Amino acid sequence: MGGFMLYVDGMPRATLTSNELLEFVRRGSVDMPVITEADIEDRSKGDGLSKGIAILQLVWFVSQLVARCIQNLPITLLEIDTLAVAALTCISYALWWKKPKDVGCPYIVHLKANATPPDLLNYDYNRDFSPRSYYERIRGHIFYPFVCLIGIEANPSPRAACYRRVPSLGGYNACKFDDNGGLLTRYRVGKIILLSGCFNGMVFGGIHCLGWNYCFTATQSTLWRATSLLVICAPVVISLDTLSLMHRQWPLIKIFGLYPGQIATLIYITACITLIALIILSLLQSLPTGVYDTVAWTAFIPHL
Numbered sequence: 001m002g003g004f005m006l007y008v009d010g011m012p013r014a015t016l017t018s019n020e021l022l023e024f025v026r027r028g029s030v031d032m033p034v035i036t037e038a039d040i041e042d043r044s045k046g047d048g049l050s051k052g053i054a055i056l057q058l059v060w061f062v063s064q065l066v067a068r069c070i071q072n073l074p075i076t077l078l079e080i081d082t083l084a085v086a087a088l089t090c091i092s093y094a095l096w097w098k099k100p101k102d103v104g105c106p107y108i109v110h111l112k113a114n115a116t117p118p119d120l121l122n123y124d125y126n127r128d129f130s131p132r133s134y135y136e137r138i139r140g141h142i143f144y145p146f147v148c149l150i151g152i153e154a155n156p157s158p159r160a161a162c163y164r165r166v167p168s169l170g171g172y173n174a175c176k177f178d179d180n181g182g183l184l185t186r187y188r189v190g191k192i193i194l195l196s197g198c199f200n201g202m203v204f205g206g207i208h209c210l211g212w213n214y215c216f217t218a219t220q221s222t223l224w225r226a227t228s229l230l231v232i233c234a235p236v237v238i239s240l241d242t243l244s245l246m247h248r249q250w251p252l253i254k255i256f257g258l259y260p261g262q263i264a265t266l267i268y269i270t271a272c273i274t275l276i277a278l279i280i281l282s283l284l285q286s287l288p289t290g291v292y293d294t295v296a297w298t299a300f301i302p303h304l
Contacts, residue, residue, distance in 0.1 A: 004033065005106040015106060029115035033107055040100060055093065058086050067295040074288040077211050077224075077279045084207035088200055095196075194242055198235035201268065205231030208275060215288055216278075224278055227271040234271065237264035 003015045006024075016024070024030045065083060068075055208228040216224060241261030 003106045004109045006030070006109050006111060008111045013111075016109065021109070024109075024111075027115070029112055030109050031112075033109060035107065040098070051093065051097065054089075058089060061086060064295060067297070071295060073293055073295070074290050075210075076287065076291055077214060077282045080208060080211045081275070081279055083210070084204045087203055087207060091200060091203075191243070194239055198239040201235035201238075202232050205229070205233075205235075205271075214282070216282075220278060220281070223274060227274045227278075230267055230271040231275070234264040234268035237261060238268070 004021050006013045006016050021030075021033075025032045061082065065075065065079060205228050208224075208231065211224055212228070214221070214224065238261045241259055241264070245259070245261075
């Protein structure tokens with residue numbers, strides 16, 4: 001919904017995380033916002049019609065792909081990659097069907113006159129964020145978004161603090177505030193986001209394994225199979241390494257100054273880039289006979 005913006009003396013201070021808002025309400029510093037379902041629906045930029053059309057397009061694409069397999073028509077690597085993206089899109093739509101989109105105006109929460117202004121907020125740090133070395137800057141740019149997405153990073157993004165924006169997923173510290181009443185469990189949100197993201201990555205790699213026997217050269221075939229398996233396996237390493245960092249139960253191993261999860265992240269990115277390069281290369285080469293043939297019955301069905 002754009003987040004909850006804390007106003008102090010009529011001026012915006014910072015965007016509150018869910019834990020910070022709950023803490024302010026418990027202290028009596030702010031009133032609990034009253035938000036109805038109608039308020040949330042009013043902020044949504046996507047209605048049922050636009051979402052339905054997108055779902056129909058996905059269903060139409062998948063049905064055509066299945067029909068081509070039934071009729072033994074060749075499938076290109078681009079179609080396999082599109083199928084993987086379509087699968088992730090379906091998961092995103094299922095989870096975010098009612099999520100408001102492109103909300104630019106946050107919900108304003110006013111600090112009470114008799115309340116003490118906060119000294120430090122999760123998005124209101126006043127310190128130097130610049131890393132000490134070039135290596136740390138590179139590592140921060142590569143790994144910081146992934147760590148924040150998982151929800152275990154305690155330091156907010158300088159850009160987020162500057163523009164007071166709330167990330168769409170994760171992005172705040174999910175473990176700073178622990179509820180003794182059991183309403184909030186340490187790292188619970190981070191674990192859910194971590195496992196969901198790793199599952200999506202494994203699905204993405206698994207679908208690319210459909211091109212296992214594509215008419216490659218020997219080198220290209222080996223690259224495709226290896227990168228597809230790496231895309232499947234890397235999220236497993238990332239999840240195990242991150243869980244070990246969360247719980248501190250297993251010994252923390254570093255290779256060349258990097259954790260295994262960080263190395264797996266680099267491998268995952270490299271593997272995805274390699275898959276894209278192989279897809280582009282396959283389109284520039286001679287395509288199999290029958291690629292341009294269409295399934296006969298699809299011509300009689302109106303579609304977009």
